[in-house]
Amino acid sequence: MGLFSFKKKEPVSEEQKKWDFAWEMWRLEEVPAPYNILMTYYKEIKKEGHTRFFINIAFCGEVEKAVEKIGNELPDVLRENLKTAYSHYVILVNEENEETEKKIEECDTVFDENEKLLVDIIQGYANTLEVY
Numbered sequence: 001m002g003l004f005s006f007k008k009k010e011p012v013s014e015e016q017k018k019w020d021f022a023w024e025m026w027r028l029e030e031v032p033a034p035y036n037i038l039m040t041y042y043k044e045i046k047k048e049g050h051t052r053f054f055i056n057i058a059f060c061g062e063v064e065k066a067v068e069k070i071g072n073e074l075p076d077v078l079r080e081n082l083k084t085a086y087s088h089y090v091i092l093v094n095e096e097n098e099e100t101e102k103k104i105e106e107c108d109t110v111f112d113e114n115e116k117l118l119v120d121i122i123q124g125y126a127n128t129l130e131v132y
Contacts, residue, residue, distance in 0.1 A: 014131075015123065015126075015127065017131050018123075018126040018127055018129050018131055019122075019123060019126045021126065021129055021131045022035075022039070022122065022125060022126035022129060023039070025129070026039045026040075026043075031125075034069075034072075034073040035121075035122065035125045037066070037069060037070055037073070038070065038073055038074075038118065038121060038122060039122055041053065041070050041082075041118075042115070042118050042119075042122060044056060045108065045111050046115070049104070049105070049108040050082075050085040050086075050089065050104050050107050050108055050111070051089060051092070051101070051104050054085075054086065054089045063086070063089075064086075067082060067083070067086045070082060071083060073121075074117075074118065075114075075117045075118075075121075077110070077114050077117065078111065078114055078117055078118060081107050081110045081111060081114070082107075084103075084107055085104050085107035085108075088100050088103045088104045088107070089104060092104065
Protein backbone atom coordinates (compact mmCIF):
# COMPACT_ATOMS: atom_id res chain seq x y z
CA MET A 1 0.00 0.00 0.00
CA GLY A 2 1.09 3.53 -0.74
CA LEU A 3 0.63 6.69 1.23
CA PHE A 4 -3.05 6.83 0.42
CA SER A 5 -5.40 4.03 1.11
CA PHE A 6 -8.70 4.48 -0.67
CA LYS A 7 -11.57 2.54 0.75
CA LYS A 8 -14.73 2.24 -1.18
CA LYS A 9 -17.40 4.10 0.76
CA GLU A 10 -20.65 2.41 1.44
CA PRO A 11 -23.44 4.11 -0.50
CA VAL A 12 -25.68 6.32 1.60
CA SER A 13 -29.08 4.73 2.04
CA GLU A 14 -32.20 6.45 0.79
CA GLU A 15 -33.44 6.56 4.38
CA GLN A 16 -30.24 8.31 5.53
CA LYS A 17 -30.51 10.84 2.69
CA LYS A 18 -34.05 11.64 3.75
CA TRP A 19 -33.00 11.90 7.42
CA ASP A 20 -30.23 14.33 6.49
CA PHE A 21 -32.57 16.31 4.24
CA ALA A 22 -35.18 16.58 7.02
CA TRP A 23 -32.55 18.03 9.35
CA GLU A 24 -31.43 20.49 6.69
CA MET A 25 -35.06 21.58 6.26
CA TRP A 26 -35.30 21.92 10.06
CA ARG A 27 -32.19 24.09 10.08
CA LEU A 28 -33.84 26.30 7.46
CA GLU A 29 -37.03 26.38 9.59
CA GLU A 30 -39.06 24.72 6.84
CA VAL A 31 -40.36 21.71 8.76
CA PRO A 32 -44.09 21.80 9.54
CA ALA A 33 -45.64 21.28 12.96
CA PRO A 34 -45.54 19.07 14.90
CA TYR A 35 -42.30 17.72 13.47
CA ASN A 36 -40.44 21.00 13.88
CA ILE A 37 -40.97 21.06 17.64
CA LEU A 38 -40.24 17.33 17.99
CA MET A 39 -36.99 17.78 16.09
CA THR A 40 -36.06 20.78 18.22
CA TYR A 41 -36.78 18.80 21.37
CA TYR A 42 -34.72 15.86 20.12
CA LYS A 43 -31.77 18.02 19.12
CA GLU A 44 -31.74 20.00 22.38
CA ILE A 45 -32.02 16.96 24.64
CA LYS A 46 -29.30 15.09 22.77
CA LYS A 47 -27.06 18.14 22.91
CA GLU A 48 -27.46 19.38 26.47
CA GLY A 49 -30.31 17.65 28.30
CA HIS A 50 -33.64 18.71 29.71
CA THR A 51 -32.42 21.50 31.97
CA ARG A 52 -30.78 23.39 29.12
CA PHE A 53 -33.81 22.70 26.90
CA PHE A 54 -36.16 24.29 29.46
CA ILE A 55 -33.84 27.25 29.94
CA ASN A 56 -33.65 27.82 26.18
CA ILE A 57 -37.43 27.61 25.84
CA ALA A 58 -37.83 30.07 28.74
CA PHE A 59 -35.90 32.66 26.73
CA CYS A 60 -38.25 32.25 23.77
CA GLY A 61 -41.62 31.70 25.34
CA GLU A 62 -43.66 29.92 27.92
CA VAL A 63 -42.09 26.64 28.99
CA GLU A 64 -45.29 25.05 30.28
CA LYS A 65 -47.06 25.56 26.94
CA ALA A 66 -44.08 24.15 25.04
CA VAL A 67 -43.98 21.10 27.30
CA GLU A 68 -47.69 20.52 26.74
CA LYS A 69 -47.38 20.94 22.98
CA ILE A 70 -44.42 18.57 22.73
CA GLY A 71 -45.97 16.10 25.15
CA ASN A 72 -49.07 15.83 22.98
CA GLU A 73 -46.91 14.41 20.19
CA LEU A 74 -44.69 12.04 22.17
CA PRO A 75 -45.20 8.34 22.90
CA ASP A 76 -46.36 7.70 26.49
CA VAL A 77 -42.99 6.87 28.04
CA LEU A 78 -41.36 9.99 26.63
CA ARG A 79 -44.37 12.18 27.45
CA GLU A 80 -44.32 11.08 31.11
CA ASN A 81 -40.56 11.55 31.22
CA LEU A 82 -40.87 15.08 29.83
CA LYS A 83 -43.51 15.93 32.43
CA THR A 84 -41.33 14.52 35.20
CA ALA A 85 -38.30 16.47 34.00
CA TYR A 86 -40.39 19.64 33.83
CA SER A 87 -41.75 19.19 37.36
CA HIS A 88 -38.18 18.88 38.65
CA TYR A 89 -37.10 21.87 36.57
CA VAL A 90 -39.78 24.00 38.24
CA ILE A 91 -38.38 23.00 41.62
CA LEU A 92 -34.84 23.72 40.43
CA VAL A 93 -35.79 27.22 39.26
CA ASN A 94 -37.04 28.06 42.73
CA GLU A 95 -34.43 26.24 44.74
CA GLU A 96 -31.22 24.80 43.29
CA ASN A 97 -30.23 21.52 44.86
CA GLU A 98 -28.23 18.47 43.85
CA GLU A 99 -31.03 15.98 44.36
CA THR A 100 -33.30 17.76 41.90
CA GLU A 101 -30.48 18.08 39.39
CA LYS A 102 -29.86 14.32 39.67
CA LYS A 103 -33.55 13.62 39.05
CA ILE A 104 -33.46 15.67 35.86
CA GLU A 105 -30.32 13.80 34.80
CA GLU A 106 -32.26 10.56 35.37
CA CYS A 107 -34.89 11.92 32.96
CA ASP A 108 -32.11 12.53 30.43
CA THR A 109 -31.13 8.86 30.82
CA VAL A 110 -34.73 7.71 30.31
CA PHE A 111 -34.84 9.82 27.15
CA ASP A 112 -31.62 8.21 25.90
CA GLU A 113 -32.98 4.74 26.61
CA ASN A 114 -36.17 5.48 24.64
CA GLU A 115 -34.97 7.92 22.00
CA LYS A 116 -35.65 5.40 19.23
CA LEU A 117 -39.35 6.06 19.72
CA LEU A 118 -38.81 9.70 18.78
CA VAL A 119 -36.29 8.86 16.06
CA ASP A 120 -38.93 6.62 14.47
CA ILE A 121 -41.42 9.51 14.38
CA ILE A 122 -38.86 11.86 12.83
CA GLN A 123 -37.74 9.19 10.36
CA GLY A 124 -41.38 8.57 9.43
CA TYR A 125 -41.68 12.25 8.56
CA ALA A 126 -38.35 12.22 6.73
CA ASN A 127 -39.46 9.24 4.64
CA THR A 128 -42.30 11.33 3.22
CA LEU A 129 -39.88 13.90 1.81
CA GLU A 130 -38.78 14.10 -1.79
CA VAL A 131 -35.00 14.49 -1.80
CA TYR A 132 -33.55 16.26 -4.81
